[in-house]
Amino acid sequence: MSKPNRKLTYPIGSVWTLGKPAQAETGLGKIVKIVGKAEDFRRVVVVDCEHPEKKAEVRIKNLGNKLAECAKGFDPGSYKLAANRGRITSKAHDPAAHTVKHSFVGRLLEEISYEGKKVRVYRDGGLGRENVLTTEVFQALDFMPRTLFSVK
Amino acid sequence: MIGSSHGSTRGCALLKQEAESAEFSLLPGTHSNISVEAKNGRKTVQPDLIVKTKSVYCVVEAKGLRRSSFQHRQLAREFRLAHTAEDKIPQQTPLLLLVLTRPPLVLIQGKGRQSLETAIMAGLREEISPEEMSGWQEKIRETVTWITWSDIDRIVQRNFNAMNIADRSVQASIKRLVQSISEFH
Numbered sequence: 262m263s264k265p266n267r268k269l270t271y272p273i274g275s276v277w278t279l280g281k282p283a284q285a286e287t288g289l290g291k292i293v294k295i296v297g298k299a300e301d302f303r304r305v306v307v308v309d310c311e312h313p314e315k316k317a318e319v320r321i322k323n324l325g326n327k328l329a330e331c332a333k334g335f336d337p338g339s340y341k342l343a344a345n346r347g348r349i350t351s352k353a354h355d356p357a358a359h360t361v362k363h364s365f366v367g368r369l370l371e372e373i374s375y376e377g378k379k380v381r382v383y384r385d386g387g388l389g390r391e392n393v394l395t396t397e398v399f400q401a402l403d404f405m406p407r408t409l410f411s412v413k
Numbered sequence: 414m415i416g417s418s419h420g421s422t423r424g425c426a427l428l429k430q431e432a433e434s435a436e437f438s439l440l441p442g443t444h445s446n447i448s449v450e451a452k453n454g455r456k457t458v459q460p461d462l463i464v465k466t467k468s469v470y471c472v473v474e475a476k477g478l479r480r481s482s483f484q485h486r487q488l489a490r491e492f493r494l495a496h497t498a499e500d501k502i503p504q505q506t507p508l509l510l511l512v513l514t515r516p517p518l519v520l521i522q523g524k525g526r527q528s529l530e531t532a533i534m535a536g537l538r539e540e541i542s543p544e545e546m547s548g549w550q551e552k553i554r555e556t557v558t559w560i561t562w563s564d565i566d567r568i569v570q571r572n573f574n575a576m577n578i579a580d581r582s583v584q585a586s587i588k589r590l591v592q593s594i595s596e597f598h
Contacts, residue, residue, distance in 0.1 A: 285457040290446055368439040391477030392440065395461045395512070398565060399437060399473075401590045402414065407432040409587075410414070410572045 271295055271305055271321060276329040279307070281375050283323035289315050293324075294332045310335070365400040369393065414568050415510070420529075420558030424469060424508035431466035438463045449493045451540040458490045461512075463498075470495060470505040475512035478562065482520035488529065489536025495556060507552075511559040529557055569594050 272295070279293045289309040297306035299318045307324075309315040310332070329335040372392055373380060387393030416429045428435065441447060442459030449458055462473035472495040474487070488509075495507035511529070513519065518526035524535070530553050537549055573591045578584040 284446065288448075288454050288457075365437075365439050372440045389478040391475055391481060392461065394477055394562070395473075395475040396439060398562070398594050399439065399462055401593045402565075402569075403437045405569075405587065405590050407435070409576055409578075410569070 271324070272330070273297060274331050275327055276310060276332050276335050277307070277327055278325035279319065280323045280325055283319050287315075287317035287319060289317055289319075292328065293319070365396050365403070369396045414560065414565050415558075417564060417568050418510060418558040418560040419516075421508055421554075421556050424471070424506045424556055425558055427506055428464070428466060428469045428471055428508065431468060435464050435466045435469075438465070447494065447498070449490050449497060449540075451490075452542060456486075456490055456540070458494045460491050460494065464510075465505070468504060468506055469508055470498060470501040471508040471510055472498075473510045473512065476514055476519075478514055480520075481514075482522045483532065485522050485524055485532075486536040486539060488519075488521075488533045489540055492533050492553065492557065493537070493540070496552065507556045509557045511557070512565070513559055513561050515561060517559060529553070529559065533557070566595055 274295065276292060276294050278291055279287075279289055283289070284291060289307065290311050292310040293307035294310055295305050296308050296316070298304075299306055303322070304318050304320050305324075306316065306318050369392060373383060383390070383393070415425050415432065418425055439462050440459070441463050442457065447458050447460070448455040450456075460472045461475045464471040464473060472491050474483075474491050476483070488511075492509045495501075495509045501507065511519070517529050519529060519532060521527050521532050521535075524532070527535070530550065533553050534550060537546065569591050573587060576584075576587070578587065
């Protein structure tokens with residue numbers, strides 16, 4: 262029997278990140294496990310690693326990075342910790358927070374990174390664009406001496 | 414700035430009082446799944462900013478200077494996020510702050526210009542069951558507030574001009590921050 266010369270790129274059981282739009286569309290989280298193939302060869306069936314009851318068909322092109330060949334022994338929590346390394350978690354009064362403190366510029370860059378071809382519209386420096394404007398203004402407000410500015 | 418916004422007086426007063434300790438989390442939905450419960454499952458919400466203090470959980474939605482509109486359920490979802498966010502603690506007063514190009518009415522996709530109350534109520538009717546609808550209208554009046562970009566610029570300039578700072582370097586530092594708002598706006 263001839264030896265297959267091609268390795269399956271999307272094997273069942275492997276763990277992947279899922280793109281933002283697909284997350285929004287399916288309600289799945291960021292990390293998913295492939296559990297089956299769909300009729301359409303461009304799609305696979307995945308489950309949310311953190312909420313295994315959530316299952317959906319997604320397009321292969323919406324899968325991002327492969328995190329593990331096999332879900333066995335894979336801990337989504339540890340991946341998140343690695344991904345969030347360098348970010349400072351929210352302060353003590355909000356121990357259950359899932360929003361994290363992060364640099365304004367870092368967050369903006371992260372957001373822009375999802376814009377694909379549209380990223381070219383930022384060549385003018387993002388003038389008038391909502392996310393850039395919000396970043397510029399609220400970063401300045403964050404850095405200002407707030408008590409001095411509390412006079413109406 | 415928050416003290417000069419229009420709408421919820423209690424939430425704004427609390428936020429102003431605790432401004433010094435307020436934590437800003439820009440574009441929090443980019444890497445976290447922030448969502449609200451809706452009739453047909455949880456829906457992702459991507460506010461521009463979340464500001465948290467000991468007593469206030471404030472969701473901020475800003476609209477750019479170019480002609481831009483709200484998606485027709487966006488305001489309702491962000492409003493509900495302020496009330497029901499997973500990381501909101503019970504003692505935090507919910508607040509939805511909208512930063513607009515000009516005062517309401519606001520432009521809603523496919524619906525034209527609407528008041529904030531109308532837009533939020535219309536979105537809520539599509540997102541939650543009729544039995545859950547009671548009380549929300551009152552909460553809109555209590556917990557939604559808005560300000561314009563030009564208001565922010567004007568208030569920051571005015572307060573800077575009223576400040577008396579002896580240290581020239583500190584004054585120059587604050588001036589640069591104030592200018593960064595004016596220049597971008």
